[in-house]
Amino acid sequence: MKIINIIFIIIALAGSGISFAAGTQYQLRVDGLACPFCAYGIEKIFIRTEGVESVDIDLKNGLVIVNTLEEKKFSEDELKTIIDDTGFTMKSMNAIPR
Amino acid sequence: MTLAVKLQNGDDKSDPPLGNGATDVIAGLTYGYESLKWYRWASVRYLAPGKNNKEFRLGDKWLVDFVGGWRPAEPIYRTPDTVWLLELNGEITDRSELNGNNLVNSGGTEWFVSPGIFWTTHNFAIKAGIQLPVASNLNGSQDKSDYRFKALFEWHL
Numbered sequence: 071m072k073i074i075n076i077i078f079i080i081i082a083l084a085g086s087g088i089s090f091a092a093g094t095q096y097q098l099r100v101d102g103l104a105c106p107f108c109a110y111g112i113e114k115i116f117i118r119t120e121g122v123e124s125v126d127i128d129l130k131n132g133l134v135i136v137n138t139l140e141e142k143k144f145s146e147d148e149l150k151t152i153i154d155d156t157g158f159t160m161k162s163m164n165a166i167p168r
Numbered sequence: 169m170t171l172a173v174k175l176q177n178g179d180d181k182s183d184p185p186l187g188n189g190a191t192d193v194i195a196g197l198t199y200g201y202e203s204l205k206w207y208r209w210a211s212v213r214y215l216a217p218g219k220n221n222k223e224f225r226l227g228d229k230w231l232v233d234f235v236g237g238w239r240p241a242e243p244i245y246r247t248p249d250t251v252w253l254l255e256l257n258g259e260i261t262d263r264s265e266l267n268g269n270n271l272v273n274s275g276g277t278e279w280f281v282s283p284g285i286f287w288t289t290h291n292f293a294i295k296a297g298i299q300l301p302v303a304s305n306l307n308g309s310q311d312k313s314d315y316r317f318k319a320l321f322e323w324h325l
Contacts, residue, residue, distance in 0.1 A: 105251075106243050107288035110324055111272040114291075127206065156172040 092168035093123065093138040098149060101159045103132045111156040119152075137168065190220040196231070207237025207251060219265075225261030227275045237286070249291040255282035259297060263307060276306030278313055292321040 103109055108129045112134055116125045121142025126135045138144070145155070146163055155162040198215030211233045217226040220280045243249045247269040270299040284297025296319040304312045 073192075102202070104243070105205055105288070106245050106247070106249050107293050108323075110291045114324070115215070121305060129243045131247055 072135045086139075090117065093121075093140045093142055094138040094144075095168050096134075096138070096144060096162040097166065098136065098153065098160050099132055099162045100133040100134050100153055101132070101161055103127065103129050103134075103158065109134075112153065112158065115152055115156055171319065186222070187222065188221055190218040190225070192217045202237075204243060205239055207235070207239075207253070209233070209235040209237075223267045224267045227264045229258040229262070230258070232258035234259070248287065248289050251286040253282075253284040253286060253296070253297065255284065255299075256280070257282055260280040273308035273310050276304070276310065278306070280313075280316075291324040293320075294322040295322070 113125045123137045150160045188289045193216045198211035200209040211283040213231040219225040237249045237251045237253045259278045262277045263270040280299040287294045299316040301313045
């Protein structure tokens, strides 16, 4: 019975897409995110950065969401500089382990 | 990256002779505001054309623009987005000069109303608009401006 339970849990976890080797999710609050076409510059620069897995932009809430691989860490200053280089201003950030 | 190519752009046989070799200077101020729903911009520019190699000089020109924009649906990243635009464009032009003399049939004031669209999807954009003349006070005997159409495609790689 115990073995069956363990097999069931393994199958359930595999199906849920949960990964044990996850990195960090950076949620960046950015000023002036109104136009999706203009925000593309942010995605472009992050997606070309080594260690970045995916980027999404929530225009309504003014958030840039950057998911990194386990080994990749950003400092707040690094993120500010990247956002600044794209012509926007980062106001704050949250780093959440995934 | 910007690439500029200068071509022969003046017809020396026209009257007045348009010639070549003029260097123009433009300066201006602009104001802009964008939100998820509304856009507004205003700008004023001053164009000072130079004299060409036939001693012909176009008149100085003030360009005034007021723009309002409306996005009917909330923008969602990576999905098509539309902003409707309505502009008021003014052009106030001094008389042109040939050999230091003013040309009577040149310069004046024109105003245009310009509906337009800014349509984008992810990294591709189309900007298009039509300028419709609504008021004209041109010096001397000149044809009024016809409508003008402009479309711009942008693809960010």
